[in-house]
Amino acid sequence: MSEPSDTAPSAALVLGIETSCDETAAAIVSRNAAGEGRILSNIVLSQFDKHAIYGGVVPEIAARAHAESLDLLVKTALDKAGVTLGDLTGIAVATGPGLIGGLVVGATTGKALALATGRPFVAINHLEAHALTVGLTDQVRPPYLMLLVSGGHTQLLLVEGVGQYRRLATTIDDALGEAFDKTAKLLGLPMPGGPAVEKAAANGNGTRFDLPRPMKGRSDPHFSFAGLKTAVRHAAMQSAPLSEQDIADLCASFQAAVCESVADRVRLAMRTGASHFPDAGQRPFVVAGGVAANKALRATLVDVARAHDFSFHAPPFELCGDNGAMIAWAGAERLARDLADPLDAPARPRWPLDAEAPKAIGAGVKA
Ligand code: KG4
Ligand code: ZN
Numbered sequence: 001m002s003e004p005s006d007t008a009p010s011a012a013l014v015l016g017i018e019t020s021c022d023e024t025a026a027a028i029v030s031r032n033a034a035g036e037g038r039i040l041s042n043i044v045l046s047q048f049d050k051h052a053i054y055g056g057v058v059p060e061i062a063a064r065a066h067a068e069s070l071d072l073l074v075k076t077a078l079d080k081a082g083v084t085l086g087d088l089t090g091i092a093v094a095t096g097p098g099l100i101g102g103l104v105v106g107a108t109t110g111k112a113l114a115l116a117t118g119r120p121f122v123a124i125n126h127l128e129a130h131a132l133t134v135g136l137t138d139q140v141r142p143p144y145l146m147l148l149v150s151g152g153h154t155q156l157l158l159v160e161g162v163g164q165y166r167r168l169a170t171t172i173d174d175a176l177g178e179a180f181d182k183t184a185k186l187l188g189l190p191m192p193g194g195p196a197v198e199k200a201a202a203n204g205n206g207t208r209f210d211l212p213r214p215m216k217g218r219s220d221p222h223f224s225f226a227g228l229k230t231a232v233r234h235a236a237m238q239s240a241p242l243s244e245q246d247i248a249d250l251c252a253s254f255q256a257a258v259c260e261s262v263a264d265r266v267r268l269a270m271r272t273g274a275s276h277f278p279d280a281g282q283r284p285f286v287v288a289g290g291v292a293a294n295k296a297l298r299a300t301l302v303d304v305a306r307a308h309d310f311s312f313h314a315p316p317f318e319l320c321g322d323n324g325a326m327i328a329w330a331g332a333e334r335l336a337r338d339l340a341d342p343l344d345a346p347a348r349p350r351w352p353l354d355a356e357a358p359k360a361i362g363a364g365v366k367a
Contacts, residue, residue, distance in 0.1 A: 012089040012335055013040075015074065015113070016328025019066040019106035020098025020126045021151065022047045022057045026073040027324030028081035028088075029136065031332035037136040040081035042325040043073050052191050056181075063101025070109050077324065085117050090340065092122040092331020094129060096348030097152070103347035111343050120340035122331040127353050129326040130288045131159055133315040136329040140284050140313045145273055147266055147301070150289035151177035154223045156269045157353060158276055159286070162333045167354035168269050172362035173226035176258065177291045182229050183254050186236060187247050197251045198294055204245070204252030209235045211257040216264045221272070222360050223265055228257055259300040266301060270308040285310035293320040 011032045018025040027042040047065045051057050078084060093110035095103055107123070114121035130148055134140040142164070146157045154176045158166040174182070177194055184193025189200060211231045214224040232254050239246050270285070277283040285305045291297065292314050305312040319325060334340070 012332045013083060013087055014122075014328040014331045014335065015077065015088050015091045015110075016124075016129075016324040016326070016331055017070070017074065017091070017093040017106045017110050018126070018129075018322055018324045018327045019070060019102040020094045020096070021102065021322060022051060022062050023322040024066045024069050024073055025322060025324035025327075026070070026077040027328045028077050028083060029325050029328035029332055031329070031336065035135075035336070036139065037329050037332065039136070039325045040083070041077045042323055043077050043080065044321075044323050045069055045073055048191055055185055055191070057099070059099045059101055062099055063105055066102045066105040070105060074109070074113070085113065088117060088119050090114075090120045090122055090331055090335045091117070092124050092327050092334070094126040094327050095123040095345060096125060096351035098126055098349065100347060100349045103349065107345070107347045115343065120335060121343055121345065122334050122339070123341040123345040124327050124330045124334070125351050125353060126322075126327075127153060127155075127351075128163070128165070129330040131157065131165065131286075131353070132162065132330050132333055133288055133319055133326045134286050134313045135333065136325065137315050137319060138313050140286060143276060144284035144286050144313075145269060145276075145310065146286040146288065147262070147292075148289045149176045149262075149287065149291035149297075151175060151181065153289065154225075155353070156221065156265065158273060162337060163339065165353040167352070167357035168273060169221035169223060169265060170357070170360050171223040171225065172360050173224050174229060176223070176225060176262070177289070179225035179229050179258070180291065183232050183251070186233055187242070187250060189247070189251075194291055194294065197255065198296070200248045201251035201255045201296070202248075204248030204250070206249075206252035206256035208249040209253035211235065211253050213257055213260045213264065216261055219268075221265065221268055223261070224362075225258075225261075228254070228261070255294070255296050259296055262297060263300050263304050266304050267308065270304070270310055274308070283308075283310040284313055286313045288315055288320065290321045293317050
């Protein structure tokens with residue numbers, strides 16, 4: 001029997017649109033009858049330069065920038081994939097969580113395209129799209145244990161199936177990406193903070209500053225990074241004025257503390273969560289979200305997974321940050337399960353993956 005190809009009649013061809021924060025993105029992804037995905041185009045337009053002088057993302061500027069570029073980006077994604085709107089099987093849009101202005105721009109554009117083409121509209125949870133990306137890139141299928149680390153979220157999740165998530169842990173204050181961004185800002189490094197801190201850390205001594213390892217050894221499963229960020233601030237103030245080497249050492253020390261703290265939380269989840277994976281040979285651990293691009297963190301987590309009999313998986317670097325391919329793929333996975341949405345599906349600035357998860361003590365609204 002020949003392999004099903006993604007040009008077979010049962011193949012899905014999905015446009016994905018991402019406008020939840022400061023990246024405008026559109027992509028075309030196919031999914032064949034065997035559930036294998038392929039990226040036909042993936043265009044990401046970053047707004048960093050528009051926000052840089054403000055030291056953070058300005059929601060109104062972000063929404064306007066999405067509105068200005070999204071139509072052209074969609075056309076470019078279609079052209080690059082060599083397909084037309086009429087070839088599409090569905091239109092998937094990240095409708096939350098994120099900044100409301102941007103979400104509305106993406107949702108309105110996607111709904112208009114769905115209406116014009118008569119194709120189904122799929123409202124995608126941005127976090128679900130991060131969570132499912134390894135299905136597109138590495139054919140990793142649920143169930144798996146997942147660490148989701150982005151600019152707004154830090155969670156350990158049990159991914160039981162498409163649309164089925166059990167939250168095991170969350171941050172009680174800052175998200176990990178946010179901690180990287182704030183650390184970069186206080187050290188005068190450029191946006192986006194995560195890559196800047198990682199780059200500076202490469203020339204630094206990670207043992208020079210004795211920073212806390214938040215939550216390490218605690219029996220409750222959650223994360224916390226606000227105290228670490230404050231400790232970096234104090235260490236920076238004590239060493240001021242900072243030389244380039246001081247900054248590199250602070251970044252390396254911060255990154256080392258992050259790795260140790262996250263590794264401890266993941267170890268706990270692997271120990272307590274192992275019962276969800278009765279077959280020891282089949283225990284995938286996945287890290288995703290923007291911070292999953294951090295090489296030191298990835299290397300740490302490879303070791304943690306190996307020590308606990310979990311296989312390690314992460315999207316390729318270019319698909320860790322926000323992109324349209326992950327939205328299109330989540331849309332294709334949902335369409336394959338007849339999970340389309342009505343055209344009045346709302347934009348949802350807050351949209352937890354696990355609505356049943358109890359609030360973690362101390363957790364801010366983002367959790
Ligand atoms: O998933 P993402 O692109 O957007 C959100 O959904 O938030 O994640 C963005 C976050 C930012 O905080 C950014 O600084 C961080 O991911 N990030 C990194 C790295 N690359 C991006 N953090 C640490 N090291 C990196 N290499
Ligand atoms: Zn994201």
